[in-house]
Structure formats: structure tokens, C-alpha cells
Amino acid sequence: MTKIHVKTNINGDKVEFLADPRETLLDCLRDHIGLTGSKEGCGTGDCGACSCIFDGDLVSSCLVLGVEAEGKSIETIEGMAGEKELHPLQKKFIEMAALQCGFCTPGILIAAKALLDRNNDPTESEVRYWLAGNLCRCTGYDKIIKAVMETARDIRETA
């Protein structure tokens, strides 16, 4: 199988890799680039554990081919924290224990960040609908929703 040379940008860094055209972006992130923060839950776009920002859009990286990353800009969970500090959502998730096993957490943080980047004053319903594509089998969601709502409030107060 001929591999394709892909040049892309991940979390601000120029990255090149060789991809089999069948490999998903998630496969490439994890197996070629070593960014294992994005998780594979279902591999069919149902669970959201592999959520990434792809050219500004929130996507499931298991439903994007690695070769589609050519010339694009990708944000993963590894790029969420600043150099010295965690992202406010990450801090709040720890403070409020909005996770248990942690498998869904990278995807939920990326999805929640995508929401707050475009709307820092969402209603609880908006948060619940927005995160409907991120499954969590541990928390029962309440702590996650509360953490996102509180982060949004903090962002508004410091803005």
C-alpha cells in the first residue's frame, strides 16, 4: 500500500507524517505522531472521545482521514493547557471532580472549549445538547455540566 506524505499543523507545530489512506486522523495522531490524548471509544463517531478541532470545527477525528489533514490546522487536547497553566476548563474539572475514569475527559474538554469559544454564556440546555455527542459512562454527566457552566461564569466575570 502506497503511503501518502501529509504536511499539517498540530497545536501550532508543523508536523509531517506518512499515512496509509485508510487510516483515520485519530490513528495518525496516536500511532504516527504519538499524541495519545485523543481516545478511541467507538471508532464510528458516536462517543466523542476522539474530539479535535479541525480547521476551526469540532470533529470526531475517527471520522476524518489522516490524509485530509494536508494543509490544515488541528488542535488536540495536548495543546489545550498553556505553558505554565492549565486551561480554566481543565482546572475546574479537577476542582469539581467532573471525571472518574477519565477516558472521555479529553474529548469532553475539547468539545466544551469549542462551545465556550463561541458562546461564553450558554444555558444548561445548550451545554447538554452541545455535549450530547460525548458519552461518559461514569459521572452521570451532572458534574461535567456544572463544571462547564461554572467555567463559563468565571470567564464572563474575568472578561
Add this chain to the structure above:
Amino acid sequence: MQYHSPSSFNEAVAISNSSSGLVKYLAGGTDVLVQLKIGTKSPDHLIDIKNIPGVREISLRDDGGYTIGAAVSGAQLTEHKELSKKWPGLVEGMELVGSAQIQSRATLVGNLCNGSPAADSVPGMIVAGASVSILNSSGTKDVLVEDIPSGPGSTSLENGELITAINLPKRNDYEGDAYLRFIPRTEMDIAVVGCAVNLSLEKGVITSAKVVLGAVGPKVILAHSAADCLVGTKLDDNILSRFSAKCSQIAKPISDKRGSEEFRKDIIGVIAQRAAKKAYDRALGNN
């Protein structure tokens, strides 16, 4: 599998016609990549149309209608305020497909080409009178969306044919549409039944009506006789209950894990009635 990323529609069709084995076009990929993953359809050639200029654009034509590029995502439709105002039923149908992650990628054309009788965006496109532009080796043709689905998982498209865009007609005053579906949860599910209605009014009286039922047959059903009983009325309660009964009678559902035949026949009448009411209210307010 070979991956192609052509820079024009003609090039895409030429690649398709000169390739052997299973050839698939790729837009949002939310169905194609799932099929690839689970192995139900394993293409030899995958032709990504997203790098073709204009394919992610929504444009207003000179005749007042909209042309929606083949790779326009659900999220783009929702964000387009004018389109959402003119065709709320069409946009809300697409919006019901999947999560925020899916909405960033999934397309109207993909939802149509996937051929599911439960596709949420297809009834809305049909009642809108939408057509698709199809390119093949002999040229371009315009085909109504209602002529594309041919059965569960299948379409009337020939090998190599490519849908390049969806064309919506001009929206006039006092017209309105709506799409409603029934699912047992609130989000992230596949329609048990679905119904789209599009109405035109004159002084509050319905002058034309289109009704399409989803997920209650091997493909979407154009409920002409149900639509006919709305014409010439102001949608009073008597008419609504006749309309509801007619829709239940027209539906030819199967029983499966999502719902029994009996339940689906019953619930399609309820959903259709609510969709008609919503379309009527929108038509009254659209001026």
C-alpha cells in the same frame, strides 16, 4: 484503497470513470468512513470532493433561490441566518442529524446519497421542491430530490454520477415549512417516524401543500392524498384529524427494534399533524 483529491468536478467524474473496483465519493465522511471502518463498503478508490472550489458555499442565485454546495455542513446551514429564516423546516431536519461533531462535517447531499428511509434532512428537501445538479460523463442534469431515493440504502444515481449541489427554489411570502420526528430520547437517535410539510397560503387559506413521510416505508413517501386534503382549508381541527388519519393510512412501515408497525402508523399521524400546524404558523408569519 487509493485516495484522490481532485480540484474540479469534471476531474472527479473522470477519475471515477477511469477507475476499476468500488469507487466512492467523499464529502463529510460521516457515513462513508463508518462503512469503511465496519467493513460493509470497502472502496478501492475514494474521491474527496472537498478541495473543489465552491463546494462549501451557500449562494443566492439571480432567480432568488439558493444553491447549496455538495460539501456544505449541517453547521453551516444552521449558521446561515437568511437560509434558516426562509427554510426553517429544511434546516431543522439537517440539524437533527447527529452531534455537534457530526454537524461540522455531515452534508445534505451525503444524507441523501446514503439512502436511508429515516434520513432526517430528505423529507424537508423534497417538500421544498429542491433539485440536485448531477454531473456525469455526458454533462450536467437537474433532477428532483424526490427522484433520488430508490430503496433502503440505494439511490437512482448511476455509477460515476456526482451530485455537485442542491438547488432550492425562491421562497415567497406566506409560505412555511416544518420537519418533526419521533425518537424515544431527546438527542442523538434515528427517526422512528418523521414528517415534513411545506405550505403556501393566500389570506390564511392553504393554496398548495406538500407532505413527505420518513421512516415509514422502504423509502420516503410523498403523501399526495394527505396533502390534498389540506388545500382550500385554514387547517381547523376537523381537517387536522382527517389529515392525521390519512397519513397513518398511507404509511407502510415495518416493525423493527425502533418501533412496531402499529406504533409507527399511529405516531406518524400525530407527528404529521403537529408538523402541519407548525408549517402553517410559520407561513402566516412569513411576510
